[in-house]
Amino acid sequence: MPEYYLAVDIGASSGRHMLGCIEGGKMVLEEVYRFxxxxxxxxxxxxxxxxTLFAHIKTGIKRCREIGKIPVSMGIDTWGVDYVLLDDNDRVIGEMAGYRDRRTEGMDEEVYRVxxxxxxxxxxxxxxxxxxxxFQLMADKKNRPGDMDKARALLFVxxxxxxxxxGVxxxxxxEATTSxxxxxxxxxxxxxxxxxxxFNKAMFQRIAMPGEKLGMLRPELKEEFGFDMDIVLPCTHDTGSAILAVPAMDDDYVFISSGTWSLLGIERQLPDCSEMSRVNAFTNEGGxxxxxxxxxxxxxxxxxxxxxxxxxDKYSFAEICAEAARADDFPSRVDVTDNCFMAPDNMIQEIKDYCQRSGQQVPETLGEIAACVYKSLAQCYDRTIKGIEASTGRTYRRLHIVGGGGNADYLNELTARATGKEVHVGPTEGTAIGNLTAQMIYRGEFSGKEEARQIIHRSFHVKVYHYPVH
Structure with a gap:
C-alpha cells in the first residue's frame, strides 16, 4: 500500500482536499473533498x-478516513497577506479581514511618513x-488601536x-514575505x-521554512479524526507551492502561476531590491x-x-473562451494591473468605462469583453517577460504555465503569439502538487526538488503551444 499525503489548498473562491501518493514511479492525485x-x-x-473554513478542513480530513486512505502528513496553503491577531488566551481579536476590503486606502501614505x-x-x-x-496592520493601528494593544500573536491564514x-x-x-x-x-x-x-514586535512568530514538520494533531483532534499525522509545512503561500510544481529540468524558463491572479516570474538565488526592479513593479517573494x-x-x-x-454564471469558462475567439479581431485593450479592476461593483461596466475613458471602442458582447481581457493579459505577460529579461540580462526560451488558468486554451494561444515563447501548460493542479511535493521531500519520497520535478514531469500531461500558433 502506498503512503498517502494530504494537501489542503484554499483559494479565494473555493478549497479542496487532494490526496497524493507515489505509484509506479508517478505521482497520483485524488480529490476527496471540495468546498x-x-x-x-x-x-x-x-x-x-x-x-466555516476550519469546519471544512476537518470535514475533508474525516473524509480520508471514510474512504480508508489515511494520510501520513498534511499541509495547508492559501493566498497571502491576510492574518488574524490572537490575544493572550489565543482567542481571535476582531475578524479575519480580507485583502479586498478597502480599509487600507490611504495607509500607504501613513507608512511612507515613517x-x-x-x-x-x-x-x-x-x-x-x-x-x-x-498596510493592513497600519489600518488596524490607526483605526483599531485597542486590537493591536491586545495582540500577542499574528498568524497568517x-x-x-x-x-x-x-497548537504550535x-x-x-x-507567506511571511507577502507582508x-x-x-x-x-x-x-x-x-x-x-x-x-x-508594531508590537512580540506578536511576530518564529519564521519556519517550508518542508519543516510543525507538529502533530492536538489530542482532541486525534480523537475526533480517529488517527494522527504529521503537519508538514508546504510553501503555505499558494504561489510558492505552484512554482515548486513547475516541471522544468533546467532554468531556461519563466513561469506563470495562473488562476485568480497571474504570478509571472523566475526563481533566483538572491533578491533584486534595486530601484529599477521597484519601478518595474517586480516583487521578491519567498520560495x-x-x-x-x-x-x-x-x-x-x-x-x-x-x-x-x-x-x-450562465457561461462556463470554456464557453467564454470560445466567445472570445469568435471576437478575436476586437481592438480595445485595458491595463490589467489597474486598481480599478481590484473590486469593482460591476466588472463588465468597469471594463466598458475604462475603454470609454481611454478613447477606445467599447465592448458590447461577451465575446468582445472576454477578448479584450484575454488579449490585455497576453500583452501584459509579454511586457513583464521583457522586463525580467532586461533585469537578468538573459533571454528565456520557454514559458511554463501551472494552475487552473492553464485550461484557458484561447489565452494560452494568445500568450504564445504575444511572447514568441514556447508555452508549456500543465499541470493544472500545480498548487496542490507543490504542497504534496514539500511533504514528500520531508518524508524521503524524493531526494530533493530536482528529483521531484522529474517525477512531476512524467506524471502529468503538459500541452505545448508553439509560436506561431495556427
Whole structure:
C-alpha cells in the first residue's frame, strides 16, 4: 500500500482536499473533498469566515478516513497577506479581514511618513500592493488601536489553521514575505522596520521554512479524526507551492502561476531590491529551499471570473473562451494591473468605462469583453517577460504555465503569439502538487526538488503551444 499525503489548498473562491501518493514511479492525485469560499461582510468589513473554513478542513480530513486512505502528513496553503491577531488566551481579536476590503486606502501614505517607499522596497523587495500586510496592520493601528494593544500573536491564514490543528504558532516563510515586513536578504523579520512603524514586535512568530514538520494533531483532534499525522509545512503561500510544481529540468524558463491572479516570474538565488526592479513593479517573494520567486502580480483571471459572475454564471469558462475567439479581431485593450479592476461593483461596466475613458471602442458582447481581457493579459505577460529579461540580462526560451488558468486554451494561444515563447501548460493542479511535493521531500519520497520535478514531469500531461500558433 502506498503512503498517502494530504494537501489542503484554499483559494479565494473555493478549497479542496487532494490526496497524493507515489505509484509506479508517478505521482497520483485524488480529490476527496471540495468546498466554496468567499469574503463576507461583517461590521462593514470584507472578511473571511474562518470558523466555516476550519469546519471544512476537518470535514475533508474525516473524509480520508471514510474512504480508508489515511494520510501520513498534511499541509495547508492559501493566498497571502491576510492574518488574524490572537490575544493572550489565543482567542481571535476582531475578524479575519480580507485583502479586498478597502480599509487600507490611504495607509500607504501613513507608512511612507515613517519610511520612504524606495527605502522600504530596498529592504523588503516587495512590490507595493495596497493590500499588503504592512498596510493592513497600519489600518488596524490607526483605526483599531485597542486590537493591536491586545495582540500577542499574528498568524497568517495558513499559520492560523496549522495552529488550530497542532497548537504550535509559527509564521511560515513564503507567506511571511507577502507582508512586506521581511528583510529580503536576511529572510527574517525586519525588526528595525517593525519597531519604526510602531508594531508590537512580540506578536511576530518564529519564521519556519517550508518542508519543516510543525507538529502533530492536538489530542482532541486525534480523537475526533480517529488517527494522527504529521503537519508538514508546504510553501503555505499558494504561489510558492505552484512554482515548486513547475516541471522544468533546467532554468531556461519563466513561469506563470495562473488562476485568480497571474504570478509571472523566475526563481533566483538572491533578491533584486534595486530601484529599477521597484519601478518595474517586480516583487521578491519567498520560495521553497530559501529561493526567491522574482515575479510580478498581475490581476489574472479574476476579471473573467467577475464577468462570469456579473452574468449570473450562465457561461462556463470554456464557453467564454470560445466567445472570445469568435471576437478575436476586437481592438480595445485595458491595463490589467489597474486598481480599478481590484473590486469593482460591476466588472463588465468597469471594463466598458475604462475603454470609454481611454478613447477606445467599447465592448458590447461577451465575446468582445472576454477578448479584450484575454488579449490585455497576453500583452501584459509579454511586457513583464521583457522586463525580467532586461533585469537578468538573459533571454528565456520557454514559458511554463501551472494552475487552473492553464485550461484557458484561447489565452494560452494568445500568450504564445504575444511572447514568441514556447508555452508549456500543465499541470493544472500545480498548487496542490507543490504542497504534496514539500511533504514528500520531508518524508524521503524524493531526494530533493530536482528529483521531484522529474517525477512531476512524467506524471502529468503538459500541452505545448508553439509560436506561431495556427
Amino acid at each position: 466554496e469560499n468567499g469574503m463576507i461582510k461583517k461590521d462593514g468589513r470584507l472578511c473571511w469566515d474562518y470558523d 519610511i520612504p517607499e524606495k527605502e522600504l522596497y530596498a529592504r523588503t523587495g516587495i512590490e507595493k500592493m495596497q493590500f499588503n500586510t504592512i 495558513p499559520d492560523f489553521f496549522h495552529f488550530l490543528l497542532t 504558532k509559527a509564521n511560515e516563510y513564503t 512586506q515586513l521581511v528583510n529580503a536578504r536576511e529572510r527574517t523579520w525586519d525588526e528595525e522596520l517593525i519597531e519604526k512603524l510602531g 521553497y529551499d530559501s529561493r526567491i520567486c522574482y515575479l510580478r502580480n498581475i490581476m489574472g483571471l479574476w476579471m473573467i471570473q467577475s464577468v462570469r459572475h456579473n452574468l449570473e
